Amino acid sequence: MTRRYSYIDALKGLAICLVILGHLCFNTSYLSIIIYSFHMPLFFILSGILTSLNHSLNKPLKELVGSKIKNIMYPYLSFSILAYIYFALINNEATTKLIIDETFKLFGYSTFWFLSTLFVSYLIFYLNQKLIKNEQTKFKIFLIIFVLTIIANYLFKGYNLNIYNNSNYINFFNRGIIGYIFISCGYYFFPLATEFITKHQKISIVVLIILLGLSTLNGQIDLHYSILNHVIPYFLLAISISFIIICLVKSFYKERRIPLFEYFGKNSLIIMATHLPFPITETIMNITNVNSFRGLERYCNILICFITIIVIEYYIIEIIHRYLPFINKYPDTKKED
Secondary structure (H helix, E strand, O other), X not given: OOOOOHHHXXXXXXXXXXXXXHHHOOOOOHHHHHHHOOHHHHHHHHHHHHHHHOOHHHOOHHHHHHHHHHHHHHHHHHHHHHHHHXXXXXXXXXXXXXXXXXXXXXXXXXXXXHHHHHHHHXXXXXXXXXXXXXXXXXXXXXXXXXXXXXXXXXXXXXXXXXXXXXXXXHHHHHHHHHHHHHHHHHHHHHHHHXXXXXXXXXXXXXXXXXXXXXXXXXXXXXXXXXXXXOHHHHHHHHHHHHHHHHHHHHHHOOOOOOHHHHHHHHOHHHHHHHOOOOOHHHHHHHHHOHHHOOHHHHHHHHHHHHHHHHHHHHHHHHHHHXXXXXXXXXXXXXXXX
C-alpha cells in the first residue's frame, strides 16, 4: 500500500488552492501570471517525488498502469458522467455534446484535462523506466525528450501552428510529454534539491521571491492549451519555484503541520473535478461581480470568492465520501496517491 506523507498532502492542498485562485483571477493580474507559472508543474513534480519515495517502480508495468487507470481514469470518467447528467438535467445540450466529445477523445472537459494528461504523463514515464533497463540510458532518453520538447514548442509558436485549443491531439500529447518531464524532474532531482535548499533556507526564500517576480516577465501561461510563451524560462522557473516551495514546506513540517492544507490535499482530485466543471466558481464570481472591481478592492473580492468556494468544496467532499464514494474511488480498492 502507498504510504502517505503529510507534507506532500499539504503541498497538494496548497497547489489546489492556487488552482482555484488562478481561475478566479485568470489573465487579469500579476497574481494570475505568478500562479500559472508553477501551480500545475507542482502537481506533476509531486507525482514524481511520490513515485521515488514509495519505490513504485519496483512493481510490474501492468500493475503500475492498472493502478493509474483505477485512480486517475476511473474518476476522470465518473466525474465526466456526473457533469453530463448535471447539464442534461438543466437542458444545456451544447455542453452535454461537448462533454461527450472531449471525454471520449481524452481531451477532458474543463479541468478534467488534467486527469487525462496526468495519466498520459505517467504512462510515458513508466514505459521509459520499465522498458529500458540501463539507468543511464533512461536518463539520457529523458534529457533528449526534454530538449526535443523545448524545440517543438518553439516551433509551434514560431510557425503559428494551431495547437492552442483543448480539442487537438498535438496539444494533448504535448502537454502529456511536458507532464512527463516534470514527473521525471521530481523523480530524479528531489534528493539533490532537498539537500541544497535545506542547507540554504534563507537564501532559498530570497531566490523564491526573485523567481516569482521574474515569472511575471514571461506573461500569462496556460498548460491546458500548451501556452508556455518563452519555453526555456518557463521550464526553469516552474521547476525551480516548485522545488524551493516543496523543500521549504518539507522543512517546515519537521516541527509543525497544516491540517487544513492536508485535508484539501487528500481531496484535491474532488476539488479539481468539481470547482470549475460544475458552475460553482462561475456562480460565485457572478454573484460577487468580481471582475468589475479593480485594485485592492478586486483582491478582497477574490479572497471572499475563494473562501466561499473552499467552504462549498468542504461540503461537497463530505457528501461524496459519505454517500457517493464510488464517484471518486474505484470500487473495492484502496486509493493510492
